[in-house]
Amino acid sequence: MNMQTTMTNKPEKPVHLNPWRRWSWLIWLILVAGVYTWAITGLHFTGLQESAGSVSKSIVHGLVNPDWAYVYNGSGEDLVSLIIQTLAIALLGTFVSALISVPFAFWAARGEHEWGHLRSGSGKIVLTLIRTFPEIVLAIMFIKAVGPGSYAGVLAVSIHSIGMLGKLFSEAIENMDRGAEEAIVSAGGNSPQVFMLATIPTIMPEFISYTLYRFEIAVRSASILGMVGAGGIGTPMIFAIQTRAWSRVGIILLGIVVMVLLIDTLSEQLRKRLI
Amino acid sequence: MTTPEIPQRSWSQRWHVKGVGWTALLVALLVGSSKMTGVDVGMFFSNFDQFTNLLVRMSQPAWSYVPIIIQPLYETIQMAILGTTIGTVFAVPFAVLAASNLVHNQWLRGIIRLILDLVRTLPDLLLAAIFVAIFGIGSTAGVITLAIFSFGMISKLFYEVIETIDMGPLEAMESVGASKVTIIWYAVLPQIMNQFVSYFLYTLEINVRASTVLGYLGAGGIGVFLQRSLSEFDYNKTAVIILAMLVVVMVIDGVSNHLRRVLL
Numbered sequence: 001m002n003m004q005t006t007m008t009n010k011p012e013k014p015v016h017l018n019p020w021r022r023w024s025w026l027i028w029l030i031l032v033a034g035v036y037t038w039a040i041t042g043l044h045f046t047g048l049q050e051s052a053g054s055v056s057k058s059i060v061h062g063l064v065n066p067d068w069a070y071v072y073n074g075s076g077e078d079l080v081s082l083i084i085q086t087l088a089i090a091l092l093g094t095f096v097s098a099l100i101s102v103p104f105a106f107w108a109a110r111g112e113h114e115w116g117h118l119r120s121g122s123g124k125i126v127l128t129l130i131r132t133f134p135e136i137v138l139a140i141m142f143i144k145a146v147g148p149g150s151y152a153g154v155l156a157v158s159i160h161s162i163g164m165l166g167k168l169f170s171e172a173i174e175n176m177d178r179g180a181e182e183a184i185v186s187a188g189g190n191s192p193q194v195f196m197l198a199t200i201p202t203i204m205p206e207f208i209s210y211t212l213y214r215f216e217i218a219v220r221s222a223s224i225l226g227m228v229g230a231g232g233i234g235t236p237m238i239f240a241i242q243t244r245a246w247s248r249v250g251i252i253l254l255g256i257v258v259m260v261l262l263i264d265t266l267s268e269q270l271r272k273r274l275i
Numbered sequence: 276m277t278t279p280e281i282p283q284r285s286w287s288q289r290w291h292v293k294g295v296g297w298t299a300l301l302v303a304l305l306v307g308s309s310k311m312t313g314v315d316v317g318m319f320f321s322n323f324d325q326f327t328n329l330l331v332r333m334s335q336p337a338w339s340y341v342p343i344i345i346q347p348l349y350e351t352i353q354m355a356i357l358g359t360t361i362g363t364v365f366a367v368p369f370a371v372l373a374a375s376n377l378v379h380n381q382w383l384r385g386i387i388r389l390i391l392d393l394v395r396t397l398p399d400l401l402l403a404a405i406f407v408a409i410f411g412i413g414s415t416a417g418v419i420t421l422a423i424f425s426f427g428m429i430s431k432l433f434y435e436v437i438e439t440i441d442m443g444p445l446e447a448m449e450s451v452g453a454s455k456v457t458i459i460w461y462a463v464l465p466q467i468m469n470q471f472v473s474y475f476l477y478t479l480e481i482n483v484r485a486s487t488v489l490g491y492l493g494a495g496g497i498g499v500f501l502q503r504s505l506s507e508f509d510y511n512k513t514a515v516i517i518l519a520m521l522v523v524v525m526v527i528d529g530v531s532n533h534l535r536r537v538l539l
Binding site for chain 1: 357
């Protein structure tokens with residue numbers, strides 16, 4: 001018997017990538033280059049102002065020598081009082097928002113037997129619209145309704161946060177473990193009992209954790225809402241910048257940095273213990 | 276045979292000391308906050324007609340305003356693209372230095388991370404207000420604000436990605452004596468490129484949202500027109516601007532979501 005040890009038929013021609021795959025990098029390159037050319041040529045750069053040098057110098061000087069007298073003077077308009085006010089806006093806004101977000105979350109969560117995702121789809125669209133609506137504009141609208149001050153800030157934070165909390169909550173509902181619910185159903189529980197004894201205890205740690213995370217973000221936004229008059233540390237900040245009181249700006253910046261770092265650390269510790 | 280001892284709840288468990296304590300703390304904080312902020316539910320509803328009046332005026336957008344805001348909308352997107360890019364360029368070396376699997380010097384890593392943490396605490400509008408004072412009113416201040424903002428965010432996202440890479444290729448190259456730069460170029464970059472681009476697009480989305488309001492403080496883009504219409508009480512124009520912002524944000528989100536799906 002004649003064993004064939006050498007390969008007689010040569011392999012076919014190597015498979016070439018089709019031209020699209022082969023040249024796609026070039027198309028991407030041209031696209032990206034086009035986008036950047038558009039972006040760079042479209043902007044009118046103002047360049048440095050003549051005073052930029054001296055302004056930067058006085059900013060640095062102010063930041064290095066903060067106005068320590070402003071930290072606490074008992075007037076209720078000092079740094080510590082306003083930082084506490086900022087935290088109060090964030091806390092109250094986040095809490096109210098977490099309560100309102102729960103029904104939104106159940107609306108937007110995709111159900112297993114849902115036909116065509118009409119309900120959850122519409123909920124997701126509403127949440128996206130709320131998320132995209134600028135918080136600053138909301139704050140200005142609420143200032144028209146309740147006057148300038150931290151109440152408008154609370155309202156702005158509580159409405160704007162629904163967009164993100166509702167989305168996170170609804171995703172938590174979609175991914176939750178259905179075991180406890182099924183157990184209560186098979187033991188003969190009715191739907192309020194299933195909800196109270198299975199759904200809420202299963203979902204609660206995640207809800208609280210997301211709410212804490214959102215609180216961290218709310219602290220940052222509450223500290224700038226004051227720039228349009230919605231209370232908190234932002235109001236003296238924008239005054240100090242407009243009047244070029246850089247040592248005042250320096251101490252407020254320092255206050256905000258310390259506040260944000262503290263809240264982030266605290267909330268991170270709490271979240272670690274939750275999950 | 277003795278009966279097994281029934282587990283007893285401790286005193287604090289029986290009276291739910293922990294739960295009651297946390298609830299009491301939360302209630303105290305909430306009551307204190309509402310006193311501090313002067314929340315008055317009645318006032319909101321007594322002034323509700325003013326609020327609905329505003330909404331009614333906003334529900335009649337002045338469509339003739341659309342052509343005027345096209346150019347600032349472009350400017351907003353251009354600011355976001357440039358800001359994100361500049362921020363990313365500066366973020367990459369910092370991300371490499373902050374990654375615990377590439378840099379073994381704990382001190383260097385700690386200092387770099389501290390700087391990044393500090394940068395991330397600064398709210399974007401606050402940066403915008405300061406840069407408007409330095410660079411004057413215009414898009415330069417906006418680009419620089421967005422660059423710093425994305426620098427803080429991207430460097431954190433990037434170093435977390437770098438820390439998850441497979442160390443095999445790195446060890447292989449190290450054992451044949453490759454230099455640090457060669458290792459980063461041939462062993463680190465190919466593993467993280469896709470995720471880098473994905474995070475870059477994600478940051479771009481956030482920056483487009485942010486850049487729409489930066490102009491409120493004079494940092495260029497559509498926000499300038501937003502501020503103008505609000506201060507002139509031209510709420511029909513405000514409505515057009517907000518709708519335009521919604522469209523832009525959704526288009527950018529759609530494009531970037533599509534690109535990310537293609538990449539990953």
